[in-house]
Amino acid sequence: MNRKLERSWxxxxxxxxxxxxxxxxxxxxxxxxxxxxVNLSEGAATSYYSFTQSIAVMIVALMAPVLGAIADYSAAKMKFLRFFAYMGMVASVLLFLVNEGDYIFASILFIIASVGFSGGNVFYDAFLPHVSKKEDLDRVSTWAYAFGYIGGGLLLAVNLLMIMKYSWFGFTSEKVATQVAFVTVGIWWFIFSLPLFKNLKEEKKEPQGKRTQSFLSIGFSRIGDTFKTLKHYKQLLIFILAFWMFSDGISTIIRMATFYGATIGIGTNDLIAALLITQFVGIPCTLFFSKLAQWTSPKRALTLALMVYVVIVILGYFMTTAMHFYLLAICVGMVQGGSQALSRSIYARMIPQHKHAEFFGFYGITSKFAAIIGPFVFGITAGLTDSSRLGILSLIVFFIVGIVLLQFVNIEKGEREAKALEDPSDVVKVEVK
Incomplete structure (x- = not known):
């Protein structure tokens, strides 16, 4: 497999x-x-922001599998990837226009940008089996997450410096510096997407038979087929159930960590600094999990990462100081990228080659609905007990159940199941330009 193509991806x-x-x-x-x-009460602002998050997640969750199916049928994954990426880039830049009191405008732009970000990732993930050999899936997936930590961390560090020391950069206020930070996201996203857009091309291949339905009808039809055929991919189905559980826990920790830290008295500067720590600790640790998967197995390496999350949840319950939060940020950085990368590569091993986008769309909807359920359980537990600590502790159930289910997954058998049901006439080839 071409290393230039891997690096571009x-x-x-x-x-x-x-x-x-x-x-x-x-x-x-x-x-x-x-x-x-700024003109809303604290409770109203929190509610509107929560609704914004939920709407964005729900839109992506509902449309991802359909779009994936359409992309597989039409051999148009790259077109869809470009469309959603540009949507996210433009919406990010337009956040510059948000001013005081523009919460509805801000919500709309954030929803559009989130749909672009998550929708693009469905098709980006679907290219993984195309750009990498089977034996290199873990390496390429984990290296990609490491690249993400570096790129996202570098720009975040620059933007935080720009916001906190805005006068150094010639800005008149922190607000203006923040608005410019949104613009840098769109520009950064565009510039570093160019290698992928330039070097990865799909070879057009017309589907067998004349198309008599709209792509939307075809998409819904193929998603229905995906649900029906999942029973033939028994190992993949078990993994999806395990992934649904532990991804619930991971997503909730990512989304709620800052909120939880604030409720127990951790300062804003400490919370932001911890995010940077997580980013840069994640770089070497994500690469370590790639090696660990080679030394042991992907399933064992993923199991280890999930066991660390169990420890994180327990320690989070007892956390009281900023130093504790920093230590937990380090622990999260150690396993966050590795667990997500290995989940993606394990899944890629057990899906049929001619339905990559469709099955990664299903993978996307699984993770998106997980992002809804986890915070809901967190909130319900915290509300009923009047304790955010018990809310964070409730997440331990997701990790334990996920770990147990994962042990029943036979990856090699899953690969054989996918290969046995492969339709080679429908495979879309990818080549370097």
């Missing part, structure tokens, strides 16, 4: 991670509350 992770770090995790939540929703 990895660079997209470097590119779009800028959105995940600067806008999704660190800067936009604070900007939304302090600027866009």
């Amino acid at each position: 990895m660079m997209y992770d470097w590119a779009n991670s800028a959105f995940a770090t600067t806008i999704m995790a660190a800067v936009f939540p604070i900007f939304y509350e302090s600027v866009a929703a």
